[in-house]
Amino acid sequence: TGYITHDPGFVNTGAASSAITYIDGDAGILRYRGYPIEQLAQKSTFIEVSYLLIYGELPTKTQLDDFTEKIQRHTLLHEDLKAFFSGFPRDAHPMPVLSSAVSALSTFYQDSLNPFDEPNVELSTIRLLAKVPTLAAYAYKKSVGQPLLYPDNSLGLVENFLRMTFGFPAEPYEVDPEVAKALDLLFILHADHEQNCSTSTVRLVGSSEANLFASISAGINALFGPLHGGANAAVLDMLEGIKNDGGDVANFVSRVKNKEKGVKLMGFGHRVYKNYDPRAKIIKNTADEILGKIAGGDELLDIAKKLEETALSDDYFVERKLYPNVDFYTGLIYRALGFPTKYFTVLFALGRLPGWIAHWREMIQDPATKIGRPRQIYTGETERDYTPLEQR
Ligand code: CMC
Numbered sequence: 001t002g003y004i005t006h007d008p009g010f011v012n013t014g015a016a017s018s019a020i021t022y023i024d025g026d027a028g029i030l031r032y033r034g035y036p037i038e039q040l041a042q043k044s045t046f047i048e049v050s051y052l053l054i055y056g057e058l059p060t061k062t063q064l065d066d067f068t069e070k071i072q073r074h075t076l077l078h079e080d081l082k083a084f085f086s087g088f089p090r091d092a093h094p095m096p097v098l099s100s101a102v103s104a105l106s107t108f109y110q111d112s113l114n115p116f117d118e119p120n121v122e123l124s125t126i127r128l129l130a131k132v133p134t135l136a137a138y139a140y141k142k143s144v145g146q147p148l149l150y151p152d153n154s155l156g157l158v159e160n161f162l163r164m165t166f167g168f169p170a171e172p173y174e175v176d177p178e179v180a181k182a183l184d185l186l187f188i189l190h191a192d193h194e195q196n197c198s199t200s201t202v203r204l205v206g207s208s209e210a211n212l213f214a215s216i217s218a219g220i221n222a223l224f225g226p227l228h229g230g231a232n233a234a235v236l237d238m239l240e241g242i243k244n245d246g247g248d249v250a251n252f253v254s255r256v257k258n259k260e261k262g263v264k265l266m267g268f269g270h271r272v273y274k275n276y277d278p279r280a281k282i283i284k285n286t287a288d289e290i291l292g293k294i295a296g297g298d299e300l301l302d303i304a305k306k307l308e309e310t311a312l313s314d315d316y317f318v319e320r321k322l323y324p325n326v327d328f329y330t331g332l333i334y335r336a337l338g339f340p341t342k343y344f345t346v347l348f349a350l351g352r353l354p355g356w357i358a359h360w361r362e363m364i365q366d367p368a369t370k371i372g373r374p375r376q377i378y379t380g381e382t383e384r385d386y387t388p389l390e391q392r
Pocket of ligand 1: 009196226227228229230231256264265266267268269270271272320322325326327
């Protein structure tokens with residue numbers, strides 16, 4: 001019709017039909033393929049949830065064993081890909097290191113370029129699920145200047161990742177089952193969240209028929225930003241800032257309310273949830289337990305709880321329906337598990353990976369998919385004549 005709806009931030013634009021994840025933001029409900037997040041958090045595992053998101057159903061025992069084994073067989077990287085890690089500056093942020101390495105997978109697996117070749121899409125899916133944890137561990141090793149470890153395929157996905165991250169080549173590494181369980185839970189909670197910024201990016205890039213690796217690499221870059229995945233690190237910086245200022249939570253909250261430049265209550269607010277984020281609820285309930293067991297309590301957790309309590313009883317936050325989101329408590333747990341702040345967003349990416357893959361596959365198979373190409377409302381100059389350089 002020629003009529004353009006102006007919708008900055010796509011607040012009111014449904015870009016796709018999807019059968020993967022259901023969110024009711026007012027009621028604080030999140031379900032993957034119909035299963036409530038609370039049940040999956042309690043009863044499932046990250047690998048099973050990955051299968052559920054990608055293939056649509058919970059696996060049978062045989063399907064799960066087969067899926068697990070396939071992933072275990074693909075964890076190794078091509079030796080030439082490892083050379084990438086020596087090319088980056090040592091203090092490089094691990095997110096762009098990860099997205100570059102994922103992008104490079106297209107060069108190592110040129111059989112992946114046709115998005116409609118189903119057996120190869122399947123292979124790319126397994127390769128990503130298997131190799132991204134290896135890449136993520138190497139991004140960490142690079143940042144601390146330690147040698148890279150080959151994967152140990154007798155271990156599960158999360159255990160293997162922890163060993164490659166924190167272990168040393170010639171030394172045995174005992175995976176702490178509490179740590180592995182906590183990380184597995186966090187990965188489940190991050191595994192999908194319908195049309196968020198990074199998933200929409202994956203779908204948009206994929207809509208041009210770019211392959212899975214290129215699309216996921218773009219998603220990782222979208223997740224890097226502090227308003228999206230980068231918020232988990234920003235929350236920890238915020239909590240540490242409050243602690244260093246003497247723990248004055250009320251003063252921080254009033255700076256947020258006065259909209260001081262660059263001062264936001266990180267880990268609060270959500271485009272869709274106008275209620276407590278159900279993921280944050282689960283994390284909060286387990287944070288005490290996990291932090292108590294692993295770190296023996298945490299001063300920053302006390303500040304976080306006080307901050308939450310102050311905000312939830314303040315009109316500014318109540319009127320705007322701002323509640324803690326998934327990132328509010330995750331950073332504290334990641335820190336207790338031994339990860340540096342800079343690395344938190346990489347953990348979000350590991351968790352979100354199966355969701356991105358599921359959406360890309362759904363998008364590519366959907367006959368209604370068209371290349372994403374929004375319109376604009378032009379606000380620039382109308383037509384004018386070129387002025388020669390000497391007359392300007
Ligand atoms: N602290 C203070 N004020 C806030 C916050 C916050 N965290 N979030 C929203 N507001 C205010 C905002 O200033 C606006 O106020 P006003 O009506 O006076 O202009 C009002 O609430 C509505 O906010 P909005 O910016 O229009 O909301 P949005 O849907 O565009 O943004 C958001 C959503 C998540 C980007 C935003 O809430 C935010 O920046 N939060 C902090 C960053 C964060 O925690 N991000 C993680 C999101 S969850 C995980 C993920 O998806 O990655």
